[in-house]
Amino acid sequence: MLRAATDDDVDLIRQLRNQQANRDVSITSHEIGADEHAAWWAKASVDPTRRVLIYVRDGVTAGVVNFFDLDGPTGSWGFFLDADGLAERGETLPAWIEVMREATSYGFDELGLDLLTGEVLEHNTVVRQMNRRFRFVEGAAEQRGAVTVIPISLRSEDRRQRH
Template sequence: MLRAATENDVGTIRRLRNQQANRDVSITSHEITADEHAAWWAKTSVDPARRVLIYTRDGATAGVVNFFDLDGTTGAWGFFLDADGLAERGETLPAWIEIMREATAYAFDELGLEVLTGEVLEHNTVVRQMNRRFRFVEGTPETLYGGGREITVIPISLRKQDRRKGQST
């Protein structure tokens, strides 16, 4: 289930985002400080072109979905899971499929988007494979430099009419 994030979720969002598994597959890979996170939330929580959603599974917070650059017909997204907690419970794959289903449904059915975009790191082959299962199309890779490292980022996009709807992946 997805619900809007509130002020009460800010600490949990930061804790999940700072899990090593999530940092390893993020463009920004350093540990997010409390001040950095507070500044992000202060800006994000009042931005009409953004939505932050909490993904819950069996009553517990299990992930975060970020939608940004929303303009009415297009928008970008990203998400991260409670990698540590879900792995411990053996629920990573079902949660991953569920959050992607719910987030893409939210993008197209609730936000009314025609095109959903995002980015994935080139080395994140497992996510790239899952994106293809959900019918995302990869664009031209771009090399970025930051945080003392070189990374290759691949843009992805999914058009509303191409999405999986009501089907198993």
């Protein structure tokens, strides 16, 4: 289940984002401090082109989904999971599949997007494979400092549908 993030979620969002597993696959990999995070939330929570959602699995917060640059029929997204908690419970793969399914459905069905874009680090082969499973198409890689970033995109008509 996805629900809108609130002020009550801010500390947990930062804790999840700062998990080492999430930092290892993020373009911005430093540990995010309280002040930096508070400044981000102050902007994100009132930005009409952004949605910050909490992914809840079996009643437990299990991740965060960000939609941003929402501009009519297009938007970008990204997410991170409670890597530590899900691994401890043996739920990483099912949660990952579920959050991708729910988030893409939200983007296309709730937000009415025709095109959903995002980015993945070149070395993150597991995420790249999952993206392909969900029919995301990779664009040309680009170098950003020390990391290589690959843009991804999915058109509404190309997405996997539940049967």
